[in-house]
Amino acid sequence: MSKQQQVNKPKNEQESKAAVSENSVMEVFAFFNEVGIINQLASTILAGSLPDGVHPSHFAIINHLYRLGDGRSPLRIAAAMQVTKTTMTHSLKVLEGKGYISIKPNPEDARGKLVFLSAGGRQFRDKAIAQTVAAFGHVLSDEQVSRMKKLLPELTELRQFLDSNRLQ
Numbered sequence: 689m690s691k692q693q694q695v696n697k698p699k700n701e702q703e704s705k706a707a708v709s710e711n712s713v714m715e716v717f718a719f720f721n722e723v724g725i726i727n728q729l730a731s732t733i734l735a736g737s738l739p740d741g742v743h744p745s746h747f748a749i750i751n752h753l754y755r756l757g758d759g760r761s762p763l764r765i766a767a768a769m770q771v772t773k774t775t776m777t778h779s780l781k782v783l784e785g786k787g788y789i790s791i792k793p794n795p796e797d798a799r800g801k802l803v804f805l806s807a808g809g810r811q812f813r814d815k816a817i818a819q820t821v822a823a824f825g826h827v828l829s830d831e832q833v834s835r836m837k838k839l840l841p842e843l844t845e846l847r848q849f850l851d852s853n854r855l856q
Contacts, residue, residue: 730820731744733820733823733824734747734816734820736823737816737819737820737823738816739786741782741786742782742783742786742812745769745771745779746779746782746783746788747813747816748769749765749769749776749779749780749783749789750783750788750789750805750809750812750813751813752765752768752769753765753789753803753804753805753809754805754809754810754813756768758802758803758804758805759802759803759804760802760803761794761800761801761802761803762776762777762780762791762801762803763776765780765803770854780803783809786808786812787806787808787809788805788806788808788809788812789803789804789805789806789809790803790804790806791803791804792804
């Protein structure tokens with residue numbers, strides 16, 4: 689066994705099942721490359737729909753709170769967004785300054801804070817989504833939207849799997 693094979697050798701049965709065969713490496717890369725490019729294109733359109741001073745990363749925080757619920761700690765949100773606590777603190781200050789969120793003391797931990805989505809934050813999210821979808825409207829046909837709807841359950845399943853198997 690070569691040194692490279694030893695480095696890549698799965699350590700246990702679970703890792704062995706999850707290992708990507710050498711024949712599939714380029715297909716896996718190509719898949720995630722396409723997803724990354726789609727993300728860049730969509731983020732650019734989203735960025736053009738947002739007010740000055742609000743970035744797609746800020747929208748992601750609001751969308752996270754909307755999807756999963758309020759009352760999350762800044763540290764928990766930072767972990768979900770895979771950013772540092774310092775970066776999250778800055779982003780939350782921007783969002784709080786715009787009235788999209790409120791940050792309140794944690795009643796169970798006097799040192800901690802919890803983040804809540806405001807009515808203004810919910811309205812901002814809805815407006816940003818509507819503007820982004822409208823911006824895509826000129827390039828997406830009904831057939832393309834239909835294909836997206838068919839892909840969504842599989843993409844959701846993949847995202848959930850990857851999310852539950854994050855590298856720490």
